[in-house]
Amino acid sequence: MAELKDLFEPLGFTVxxxxxxxxxxxxxxxxxxxxNALLKARAAMLATGSPALSDDSGLAVTALGGAPGIYSARWAGEPRDFYRAMEKVEEELKEIGATDRSAKFVCALGLVWPDGHEEVFEGEVHGQLVWPPRGERGFGYDPVFIADGETLTFGEMDPARKHYMSHRAVAVAKLKAALL
Known part of the structure; x- marks a missing residue:
């Protein structure tokens, strides 16, 4: 929510x-x-009667066949422990002897209007995984992900810089181009 607020509130939207x-x-x-983004947006729209935007996002690791993918948050368990989720990714990479550390963050924004109109805007940012985790900023898998062309993990990066280039920023840019 913090990232979506940072991306939408400067445009005059209340998130x-x-x-x-x-x-x-x-x-x-x-x-x-x-x-999943559309499923969540539909549920919010039906509950409120207002247009609803929902995000579904996660980490897709090439050597793990795209896992954890849509299960990224669930890998963290309850209560959500993303350090454990990052460890699980690292353990699985070691278990299969993976040398390919490429991964991507994926974001899908589902937008649903009360008249039934629906749209999806997707964004990706490609990069490499590092171990051990670096940085206290961000959330989720940010401390183990370095975007292509960068030297800092998303966990080390200034939030404004990350918001400029993240998978969510790419999806929001597509939404803005289509709707604003």
């Missing part, structure tokens, strides 16, 4: 989370980021 509205979180049953 309110489903949590702030006490909306139930639907079970993510789709097989793609786009499918």
């Amino acid at each position: 309110v989370s489903a949590l702030e509205l006490n909306l139930a979180e639907p079970e993510e049953t789709e097989s793609t980021f786009a499918g």
Whole structure:
């Protein structure tokens, strides 16, 4: 939510989370980021009667066949422990003897209007995984991900720099180009 607020509020939008509205979180049953983003946006739109935007995003590791992918948050367990999730990625890479450390962050933004119109805007940022984690900024898998062309992990990077280039920023730019 913090990243979405940083990206949308300068445009004059007020961003309110489903949590702030006490909306139930639907079970993510789709097989793609786009499918899960639309599922969550539909649920929010039906509950509020207002247009709803939802994000589904995660880390896709090439050597792991795209895992953790749509299960990125679930790899962190409950309560969410992303350090453990990062360890799990590293353990699985070591277990298969992977030398390919390429990965990408993927974001799908699902936008649903009360009239039933739906759109999806997707963004990716490609990079490499490092171990051990570096940096205290960001969230999720940020401390192990270095975007192509960069030297700092997203966990080390100034938030403004990350917001400029992240998978979410790419998806938001596509949304803005289509709608604003």
